[in-house]
Amino acid sequence: MSKLSEYQKKKDFLVCVDSDGCAMDTMDIKHIRCFGPCMVTEWGLEQWGQEILDRWNEINLYTMTRGINRFKGLSMALQEISGKYKEIEDLATLAEWVDNSPELSNNALQKAIDSNPDSVILKKAMSWSRAVNASITELPDEVKRPFQGVKEALAFAHEKADVAIVTSANLDAVLEEWEKYGLLPHTDIVLAQDAGSKAFCIGELIKAGYEPDHVLMCGDAPGDLDAAKKNGVFYFPILVKKEKESWTEFVAEGRDHLLDGTYAGEYQQKKIEEFLKNLGG
Numbered sequence: 001m002s003k004l005s006e007y008q009k010k011k012d013f014l015v016c017v018d019s020d021g022c023a024m025d026t027m028d029i030k031h032i033r034c035f036g037p038c039m040v041t042e043w044g045l046e047q048w049g050q051e052i053l054d055r056w057n058e059i060n061l062y063t064m065t066r067g068i069n070r071f072k073g074l075s076m077a078l079q080e081i082s083g084k085y086k087e088i089e090d091l092a093t094l095a096e097w098v099d100n101s102p103e104l105s106n107n108a109l110q111k112a113i114d115s116n117p118d119s120v121i122l123k124k125a126m127s128w129s130r131a132v133n134a135s136i137t138e139l140p141d142e143v144k145r146p147f148q149g150v151k152e153a154l155a156f157a158h159e160k161a162d163v164a165i166v167t168s169a170n171l172d173a174v175l176e177e178w179e180k181y182g183l184l185p186h187t188d189i190v191l192a193q194d195a196g197s198k199a200f201c202i203g204e205l206i207k208a209g210y211e212p213d214h215v216l217m218c219g220d221a222p223g224d225l226d227a228a229k230k231n232g233v234f235y236f237p238i239l240v241k242k243e244k245e246s247w248t249e250f251v252a253e254g255r256d257h258l259l260d261g262t263y264a265g266e267y268q269q270k271k272i273e274e275f276l277k278n279l280g281g
Contacts, residue, residue: 018165018217019169020169023218024178029143034132048085063280067220105193106126106130133173161216163187164190225237236254237271237272237274
């Protein structure tokens with residue numbers, strides 16, 4: 001897998017694919033078992049645990065903020081918690097970092113901590129994020145599987161297009177999960193949290209020589225749609241709770257609309273409308 005700076009196109013078309021909740025049936029389980037519970041533990045919120053966990057899942061899984069960066073989701077949740085349940089110390093510092101940092105990752109957070117060593121909340125955010133990553137690695141293999149039809153769809157796409165993983169998930173987790181299920185041979189590059197935002201990564205990939213109307217982003221969250229729109233490329237939604245059907249349609253229609261130049265217009269509009277309706281947008 002090449003680095004973004006070294007990437008070279010091989011085919012005229014490019015299909016970008018998100019990982020958690022799109023290719024891998026891992027998004028729900030990671031939030032329900034790892035992200036939310038680790039936040040409750042880190043900030044001592046057990047007294048209101050179930051209400052807070054339900055709200056965490058609503059923010060991160062089932063509404064138009066689905067797929068939000070982990071630190072943005074944390075900031076949103078803690079602001080609500082501070083207003084409703086328990087005052088969260090130093091919250092403004094986290095909010096400022098989330099709003100202004102060009103990169104939202106553990107590495108970027110560590111730099112912020114180095115610059116502001118007295119910040120309680122930045123250190124707690126790092127402790128939470130590391131606990132999340134550790135908790136994810138401990139999930140049993142049987143709950144970290146690709147959606148049905150994904151491997152076949154990726155192989156089908158790869159026949160005619162380059163395939164890039166473009167995700168905000170942790171790189172090590174992505175590599176482990178995609179390798180385990182034999183998905184990596186159907187990809188050309190893996191771009192995860194440490195590579196930059198999805199919009200940035202797609203933009204850099206386009207610089208390898210693709211025409212924007214030869215590029216498609218497959219995703220399950222509004223951030224995937226936004227990344228596609230910012231780069232003027234097409235979007236194919238993997239609908240929450242309809243993932244198998246979505247991948248079946250990608251093979252039956254989606255890829256060929258991209259290849260034969262009929263994706264723009266009616267088909268693209270239909271897919272976006274289905275996506276927004278599915279998340280209540």
